[in-house]
Amino acid sequence: MNRYSLISTTLVLIISAAVWWQGTSGFKAFTSEAARRIDVLEYPRKLSGLDFENQTFENINFSDYKGKVVLLDFIYTSCPDICYALGFSFKSIKAELEEAGLQEQIQIVNITFNLEQDTPERLSAYVQRYTSDHDMWHGLRLKDPGQLKQLLSDFGVVVIPNEHGGFDHNAAIHILDKEGRLVGIHDYQSQQQIVAQIREQISATVL
Amino acid sequence: MSSSISVIHPNLSAGARKTLLTYLAISAVVFLLMMVFGASMRYEQSEWLGMGPQYFYQIMTAHGIGMIGIVGLAASAVMWFFLSRHVQLSTPILVANLVFFLIGVVLILGAIFIGGFAAAWTFLYPLPAMGKGVWGNHAAASYxxxxxxxGVGFLLLYLDTARGIMKKYGNLGKALGWPQLFFNSQDEAPPSAVIASTMVLIVNIAGIAAGAVVLVLSLVNLYMPSYELDPLLVKNLIYFFGHVFINAAIYQAVIAVYEILPLYTNRPWKPTKVFILSWTLSTLMVMSVYPHHLLMDFAMPKWALIMGQIISYMSGFPVLVVTAIGALTLIYRSGIKWDVTSRLLILSMLGWACGVIPAIVDGTISVNNVMHNTLWVPGHFHIYLLLGLLPMLFGFMYYLVQSNGNKVGAVDDVAFWFYLVGGMGFVTMFLLSGKESIPRRWAAHLSEWVPYDRIASVFATLVVIGALVFAYRFLTRLSRINIATS
Amino acid sequence: MSRSILFFVLFLYLLSYSIIGQWFEVSMVRHVLIQIPCLVLAGYLFGRKSLINNRFLILINDKGLAGILMCIFIGGYWMLPRALDAALAGSNMALVKYISLPFFVGIPLAISWQRIHPIARAVIKIEFLTMLFRLGWLYLVSPNRLCNFYQLNEQIILGKCFLIIATSLSLYWILQLFAEDYREQETLKKNNLYDQASS
Incomplete structure (x- = not known):
């Protein structure tokens, strides 16, 4: 093989390795969902200060949760399947943390992306499925629908309408630290890991 | 005509010769080692060793995969030697296969003896992912x-044989002799080595491709358990791959019979129409018979199981009958010269033919449901492998050792009888144990089974002694092997 | 030459930013099985037509090694679900897709395929088939959506399509091995190379 081909082959190998390394977060993430999870673990993500209202018509900003560890998911209230699974997972995590006496330290939040239909009343009914404690468990909607794109892109969530009039969306439980930064994303089935991370975040000192 | 058997290869390069002898030398050593592993399993069941179940299952895994791999390697050397007389094959690819093989062996041995992997050679899903502390995911992955x-190494080798064959004969159909079979072509049919090699490359490339799919998916499942595979589909693919590969080893090694026996009887072995037809039928049957491994899986579609039973009945026949009858007519009143080579080759015909009987018994669905998890089944495949395949391979080694005037001593004759008596006794004990419903793959046996195990152990020892002499002879005579060019 | 460039550019445009391009990307199956192969094909046809005898490319692509490696690694990258998502997320990755598939997969394939060792060609074909089987199987059993932009049922349809394509392609290639005569092909190919060298 001639010298030029040797150089070109080496270049191709180096560039390919770089593309693959970059494109898979060091051969760890082959889907964007996995990439998003690895990314927030390594680089806690600051979120925009958006304005929400909750199921009791209170104005809410993420900064209101300062000092608490937030468990958060994205839902729409007419969701027939995955949101139920997420909800029951929250309920079970909540029970485990209450048993350990940590209920004061956490906040559970469902954010709807279906702003056309999901009124505070519907959010209230949604939260009522799992708890009657409407302080510890909030259902939020954006006040300004124009900010939805910003909100979803902050979290790396993609919502696509499906043919049944509903939506397909990332089904995951997000954890915000006491500073309001996104620090963890988990499968709703991984209760053990979720509780472990929450405990770790609760015991972390606030700077 | 001199009294010695001539070993001729008109165009064997020095590099190819060295590589082939390396293949065979490694094979001789590994045969012996794997036989010791096999015998030690029987000693353990005889309560003579006390190695414990963990080592037993490691050794069982190593014995299984080691034998499958090494007979594949040795048989491919036989095929290469005879095929390369007729078509041009690539020596670098022959070397590459060996390199891939050795790297693979290191990974597998590491997985078993360092990582503790002991899921049997069939790595049936989901067992590799369930080491439960006995072995870890990395050990399973290494395996x-x-x-x-x-697989990659063998794939390269068979692709190269395909290229060589198609370059000379045009395409795979022509290399299988179809113009002569179907179109009454008056051209001379391809030599038996070419027909056999073509059949082998077809089935083995298909088998290795299936193996490559299922191995990678098993790897994905190891590290991402949420990707759950259909265990029955995985089992189908593994047995397609495994069954084809071990069958193809026999079909490669038998080339030695076609090429060497005529030298002993001074009669040519010409491919007839029946010969060509039987190899074509076997090509299809070898690929469709594997469901007889799944006769106990009631979730399999019924038609597949029935097909498995019917083809099990038939698949042994075409090539076997043609070869055995061909060999008999070749020997009959030929004044065949008896030495270790010819004896081993005739034994191989006998072993292959006898192997059909327990195979057919086990291939019957109603019998299989009762017998498949007993020692009957090791009995069945040990007849094929220990008395059919290995004698072909050892016979080929002796053919080289006794090349062009070289002689061996009386000890080799004694070793042959050790091997023959030991082998027959050994497989008979498996069959008898199967008849008594003694389960297979059990590290410890009930006390009423132990007498069977002890008798089998004695026979196993005889086999090992015989094989030790064979291997010793081949290794010490390597440098004196004399392959003439004309 | 200039006309082939024009067609090439036009074809790329149709596949990418136009309305047609968006129509492809709305569906996972059309995206993966039509748009991406067409982008590669555009580059391949252009390469076959205009670049196969380029002296510089021949010089730096001895035995087709650099080209085929580029084709495999960059093509393989676009098989990652994550890469599809990235191309749809509205970032620069869309542009990267429209450029890299024709230029770094299609063209290298065109200028390298006939130059690599025949055994390597066969290995690549078999690896391509087994990869389709593996991907098809994985797409069918994946418990989650692999792409955030596509629904689970589309992923399952795509998985089935992979299996169908892999099966048909295997059958086609197997038939070829029994139907064609590779003695003539070898000599034909040699003549072609001589023709090219002398022209």
């Missing part, structure tokens, strides 16, 4: 990757 590399 699977090792197997994958060995």
């Amino acid at each position: 699977l990757v090792g197997l994958l590399l060995i």
Whole structure:
């Protein structure tokens, strides 16, 4: 093989390795969902200060949760399947943390992306499925629908309408630290890991 | 005509010769080692060793995969030697296969004896992912990757034989002799070595491709358990791959019979129409018979199981009958010269033919449901392998050792009888144990089974002694092997 | 030459930013099985037509090694679900897709395929088939959506399509091995190379 081909082959190998390394977060993430999870673990993500209202018509900003560890998911209230699974997972995590006496330290939040239909009343009914404690468990909607794109892109969530009039969306439980930064994303089935991370975040000192 | 058997290869390069002898030398050593492993399993069941179940299952895994791999390697050397007389094959690819093989062996041995992997050679899903502390995921992965590399090596080798054959004969149909079979072509049919090699490359490339799919998916499942595979589909693919590969080893080694026996009887072995037809039928049957491994899986579609039973009945026949009858007519009143080579080759015909009987018994669905998990089944495949395949391979080694005037001593004759008596006794004990419903793959046996195990152990020892002499003879005579060019 | 460039550019445009391009990307199956192969094909046809005898490319692509490696690694990258998502997320990755598939997969394939060792060609074909089987199987059993932009049922349809394509392609290639005569092909190919060298 001639010298030029040797150089070109080496270049191709180096560039390919770089593309693959970059494109898979060091051969760890082959889907964007996995990439998003690895990314927030390594680089806690600051979120925009958006304005929400909750199921009791209170104005809410993420900064209101300062000092608490937030468990958060994205839902729409007419969701027939995955949101139920997420909800029951929250309920079970909540029970485990209450048993350990940590209920004061956490906040559970469902954010709807279906702003056309999901009124505070519907959010209230949604939260009522799992708890009657409407302080510890909030259902939020954006006040300004124009900010939805910003909100979803902050979290790396993609919502696509499906043919049944509903939506397909990332089904995951997000954890915000006491500073309001996104620090963890988990499968709703991984209760053990979720509780472990929450405990770790609760015991972390606030700077 | 001199009294010695001539070993001729008109165009064997020095590099190819060295590589082939390396293949065979490694094979001789590994045969012996794997036989010791096999015998030690029987000693353990005889309560003579006390190695414990963990080592037993490691050794069982190593014995299984080691034998499958090494007979594949040795048989491919036989095929290469005879095929390369007729078509041009690539020596670098022959070397590459060996390199892939050795890297794979290191990974597999590491997985078993360092990592503790002991899921049997069939790595049936989901067992590799369930080491439960006996072995870890990395050990299972090392085993699977090792197997994958060995597959890649063989894939290269068979692709090269395909290229060589198609370059000379045009395409695979012509190389299988179809113009002569179907179109009454008056051209001379391809030599038997070419027909056999074509059949082997077809089935083995298909088998290795299936193996490559299932190995990678098993690897994905190891590290991402949420990707759950359909265990029955995985089992189908593994047995397609495994069954084809071990069958193809026999079909490669038998080339030695076609090429060497005529030298002993001074009668030519010409491919007839029946011969060509039987190899074509076997090509299809070898690929469709594997469901007889799944006769106990009631979830399999019924038609597949019935097909498995019917083809089990038939698949042994075409090539076997043609070869055995061909060999008999070749020997009959030929004044055949009896030495270790010819004896081993005739034994191989006998072993292959006898192997059909327990195979058919086990291939019957109603019998299989009762017998498949007993020692009957090791009995069945040990007849094929220990008395059919290995004698072909040892016979080929002796053919080289006794090349062009070289002689061996009386000890080799004694070793042959040790091997013959030991082998027959050994497989008979398996069959008798199967008849008594003694389960297979059990490290410890009930006390009423132990007498069977002890008798089998004695026979196993005889086999090992015989094989030890064979291997010793081949290794010490390597440098004196004399292959003439004309 | 200039006309082939024009067609090439036009074809790329149709596949990418136009309305047609968006129509492809709305569906996972059309995206993966039509748009991406067409982008590669555009580059391949252009390469076959205009670049196969380029002296510089021949010089730096001895035995087709650099080209085929580029084709495999960059093509393989676009098989990652994550890469599809990235191309749809509205970032620069869309542009990267429209450039890299024709230029770094299609063209290298065109200028390298006939130059690599025949055994390597066969290995690549078999690896391509087994990869389709593996991907098809994985797409069918994946418990989650692999792409955030596509629904689970589309992923399952795509998985089935992979299996169908892999099966048909295997059958086609197997038939070829029994139907064609590779003695003539070898000599034909040699003549072609001589023709090219002398022209």
